[in-house]
Amino acid sequence: MRRLSIFGLCLVLGLLCVVIVSPKAHAATIFTVDDAGDDSAVDPSVGCATAGGGCTLRSAIEAEEAAVGINHAIRFNIPGPGVHTITLTSELPHITKRVTIDGTSQPGASCGTLVPDNLPGSSIPHTLLIEVNGTATGANTLTFESTASGISLKGLILNNPADGWNSLFIAGYDPGYSAQVNCNYFGTDSTGETAQTPVESNAIVGFLHGGSIQNNLISGYKSAGGQGVGIVINGDAFTIQNNLIGTTADGITALGNKSGIWLQSHNSSSSPAGTVNHNVISGNETIGIKNGEDTYSGNNSVIIGNYIGLNVEGTALGNGGDGIYSISASNFTIGGILDTDRNVISANGGNGIHVFSQGDDGSGCYSSTSGQIFGNYIGTNSSGEVSTGYGNQASGITFNEVDTNCSHGSIFSQTVGGDNTGEPNIIAGNTLDGVRVYQVPDSGTDVFGIAILANNIFSNGNLGINLAADSTGSGTADTDLGPNVINNFLMSYPATNANYYINHAVINSTAYTGNQLTVNYNFQANGVQESPYDLLASNLVGYRLDFYLNDNAQDGAYAGYNQGKTYLGSFIVNGSETNATHTFTSPVTLTGNQSISTTTTVLWQDLSSCNGVQQGSSPPYSYCGPQ
Amino acid sequence: MKLSNQTMSNKIKLILVAAIALLGTLFFSYSVNAQEITPAAGTYSYGSTSEFSPYVALTASTTLAPTGADQNTGYLAFAVLALAASGILLYLAKNRLLPIKISK
Numbered sequence: 001m002r003r004l005s006i007f008g009l010c011l012v013l014g015l016l017c018v019v020i021v022s023p024k025a026h027a028a029t030i031f032t033v034d035d036a037g038d039d040s041a042v043d044p045s046v047g048c049a050t051a052g053g054g055c056t057l058r059s060a061i062e063a064e065e066a067a068v069g070i071n072h073a074i075r076f077n078i079p080g081p082g083v084h085t086i087t088l089t090s091e092l093p094h095i096t097k098r099v100t101i102d103g104t105s106q107p108g109a110s111c112g113t114l115v116p117d118n119l120p121g122s123s124i125p126h127t128l129l130i131e132v133n134g135t136a137t138g139a140n141t142l143t144f145e146s147t148a149s150g151i152s153l154k155g156l157i158l159n160n161p162a163d164g165w166n167s168l169f170i171a172g173y174d175p176g177y178s179a180q181v182n183c184n185y186f187g188t189d190s191t192g193e194t195a196q197t198p199v200e201s202n203a204i205v206g207f208l209h210g211g212s213i214q215n216n217l218i219s220g221y222k223s224a225g226g227q228g229v230g231i232v233i234n235g236d237a238f239t240i241q242n243n244l245i246g247t248t249a250d251g252i253t254a255l256g257n258k259s260g261i262w263l264q265s266h267n268s269s270s271s272p273a274g275t276v277n278h279n280v281i282s283g284n285e286t287i288g289i290k291n292g293e294d295t296y297s298g299n300n301s302v303i304i305g306n307y308i309g310l311n312v313e314g315t316a317l318g319n320g321g322d323g324i325y326s327i328s329a330s331n332f333t334i335g336g337i338l339d340t341d342r343n344v345i346s347a348n349g350g351n352g353i354h355v356f357s358q359g360d361d362g363s364g365c366y367s368s369t370s371g372q373i374f375g376n377y378i379g380t381n382s383s384g385e386v387s388t389g390y391g392n393q394a395s396g397i398t399f400n401e402v403d404t405n406c407s408h409g410s411i412f413s414q415t416v417g418g419d420n421t422g423e424p425n426i427i428a429g430n431t432l433d434g435v436r437v438y439q440v441p442d443s444g445t446d447v448f449g450i451a452i453l454a455n456n457i458f459s460n461g462n463l464g465i466n467l468a469a470d471s472t473g474s475g476t477a478d479t480d481l482g483p484n485v486i487n488n489f490l491m492s493y494p495a496t497n498a499n500y501y502i503n504h505a506v507i508n509s510t511a512y513t514g515n516q517l518t519v520n521y522n523f524q525a526n527g528v529q530e531s532p533y534d535l536l537a538s539n540l541v542g543y544r545l546d547f548y549l550n551d552n553a554q555d556g557a558y559a560g561y562n563q564g565k566t567y568l569g570s571f572i573v574n575g576s577e578t579n580a581t582h583t584f585t586s587p588v589t590l591t592g593n594q595s596i597s598t599t600t601t602v603l604w605q606d607l608s609s610c611n612g613v614q615q616g617s618s619p620p621y622s623y624c625g626p627q
Numbered sequence: 628m629k630l631s632n633q634t635m636s637n638k639i640k641l642i643l644v645a646a647i648a649l650l651g652t653l654f655f656s657y658s659v660n661a662q663e664i665t666p667a668a669g670t671y672s673y674g675s676t677s678e679f680s681p682y683v684a685l686t687a688s689t690t691l692a693p694t695g696a697d698q699n700t701g702y703l704a705f706a707v708l709a710l711a712a713s714g715i716l717l718y719l720a721k722n723r724l725l726p727i728k729i730s731k
Contacts, residue, residue: 413672415673448674448675449674449675450675450676451673451674451675451676452676453673453676457679463678463679464678464679465676465677465678465679466678467677467678503677504677504678504679504680505680506680506681507680507681507682507683508683509683509686510683510684510685510686511685511686511687511688512685512686512687512688513687513688517685518688519683541664541666541670541671542664542666544673548679550682553682553684554682560681560682561679561681561682562679562682563679564679571663572663572664572665572666573662573663573664574662574664582663590685591685592685592686592687593685594684594685595682595683595684595685596682596683596684596685597679597680597681597682597683598679598680599676599677599678599679599680600676600677601673601674601675601676601677602673602674602675603666603671603672603673603674604671604672604674605666605670605671605672
């Protein structure tokens with residue numbers, strides 16, 4: 001018995017030794033904020049208690065930073081009903097660890113659904129009860145350091161940032177850095193109806209290589225200077241989804257930022273994209289989404305399923321400038337073939353989509369190539385119909401180069417529409433052109449390779465497609481015939497024109513029986529594009545002729561011209577057609593009160609023999625031009 | 628060897644027939660340059676697109692043109708047949724095989 005007791009004692013002591021000597025497995029710690037004050041912790045290494053005995057947001061962050069390990073949590077249980085405002089008296093400690101800050105843990109708080117799965121619809125605002133006022137911090141209200149990958153911020157109202165700073169800064173410089181920023185209000189009071197951002201500031205600024213910014217209200221950030229942006233993110237593989245950006249929390253009324261989102265790709269064109277998906281981005285003072293700019297490229301960005309200029313119910317609200325403004329961006333995607341991927345881009349004060357070659361400061365030229373714009377409604381209501389107040393106030397889509405110093409290939413190899421189901425855009429009801437391709441008159445062929453295929457373009461104020469070279473300076477769309485008549489309508493092209501050297505077929509006559517429509521046409525191609533980057537005649541495959549039906553004899557400002565409302569089909573010819581015919585089966589009833597028009601698109605193959613740089617690793621190369 | 632007047636006459640007729648056939652072939656060959664082409668998928672890329680052409684109003688018709696084909700191909704077939712028939716007629720006439728006399 002005695003021997004047994006000694007054995008048992010040794011066993012217990014041995015186990016204790018093992019526990020003491022072995023590496024510590026630290027459990028995540030939960031720090032619960034129960035004090036709306038701003039005091040520091042007495043001893044962060046032992047907990048978040050302040051001298052007053054409570055736990056504040058500041059002391060909780062101090063304790064979380066001092067605690068061993070990661071994956072700690074900061075929750076809230078501040079006594080008393082209603083909204084609790086935490087007025088910061090100085091900058092909060094930067095968060096360097098993976099932590100979850102969860103304002104919805106405050107009793108009574110909950111997350112709604114700001115953007116319903118199916119648009120148009122109704123918003124369900126959040127009920128948020130923890131408000132953080134950053135006015136006196138002289139810094140960003142919250143800062144996530146680069147070591148805090150995996151951090152989550154949820155359920156807070158972040159408003160009144162310090163002058164010139166941001167409500168949230170994410171320093172996710174390193175590859176793989178991710179963060180979750182969900183279910184917050186940025187820039188408003190607890191109702192989400194009133195702006196609380198009286199100074200120069202932005203909502204969310206930073207770097208991300210994963211994670212999401214989702215189900216947030218981001219509104220009211222205005223600026224007389226260069227700030228006032230809802231979200232500015234440089235990175236890749238991140239998602240901005242289901243946010244209201246520029247409206248009240250019910251998604252109905254404008255409560256605009258200066259601009260909505262600014263996307264910047266991380267370093268190289270090979271980076272995976274950031275995705276902007278299913279947001280309502282409306283009511284902002286200037287641009288809805290800026291994609292890239294200058295040295296911050298917008299490469300590989302994906303913009304799908306958003307309302308840009310409509311409120312959550314589908315009513316016109318607009319942004320003050322362009323819906324999407326893309327500079328120095330290649331391989332971007334706007335839209336998709338699924339209904340859920342369709343952007344509705346309407347009622348904006350500028351263009352629906354503006355692809356531009358020049359930086360905001362006017363000093364540089366930046367190339368944009370291989371953009372895909374398909375499956376969108378641009379200038380219509382949410383059903384794709386023309387309705388008063390929904391047109392964008394400039395053009396539906398503008399490809400625009402305004403600087404004579406910009407080189408060959410400023411904007412090239414862009415595709416608008418396509419043949420597959422879901423790819424055509426509806427571009428209608430815009431004040432100026434449906435698609436405008438502008439190049440400042442100079443000696444180069446800077447803007448070319450803009451393929452506009454199988455779209456539904458109608459009821460735009462000026463032309464359905466305008467290859468314009470008759471305005472200067474600001475890139476504003478032309479409203480007169482000018483040299484456009486000479487260059488385009490009459491099929492005589494100087495080297496200065498956008499989409500150089502492309503003429504269209506001439507329809508001699510039409511006839512129909514039932515839904516069978518026969519057109520008789522001539523098409524004599526002008527030739528091929530020449531120096532400085534030769535697209536040789538041997539690279540020419542042929543010419544695609546697209547034919548369109550329109551309900552009106554005239555559609556737009558110019559007698560004798562309409563726009564391609566209903567796509568009938570296309571075929572490819574060799575460019576020397578005289579008195580040729582083709583018959584289509586019309587998808588709509590032919591009445592005799594309709595008219596036909598056509599466009600031509602060049603087809604190239606194997607551009608490996610051109611004098612410039614090819615795009616792609618093997619034929620068929622899609623581009624021949626400068627790097 | 629001296630050719631007879633009759634032989635000369637036939638030679639001239641044959642030359643005329645050949646000339647007509649050549650001109651006809653050239654004329655219709657030019658017209659059928661309107662052949663549509665079908666490059667293999669994936670072997671080409673799309674480049675620049677033009678503006679919309681001036682519109683043409685629809686006209687109702689009771690006669691439908693061949694669907695999806697070049698109408699000039701039909702013209703060419705008709706022309707070839709007509710030329711061949713002319714040649715046969717002239718050959719028969721030359722060899723006095725026709726029931727009616729069409730040349731001396």
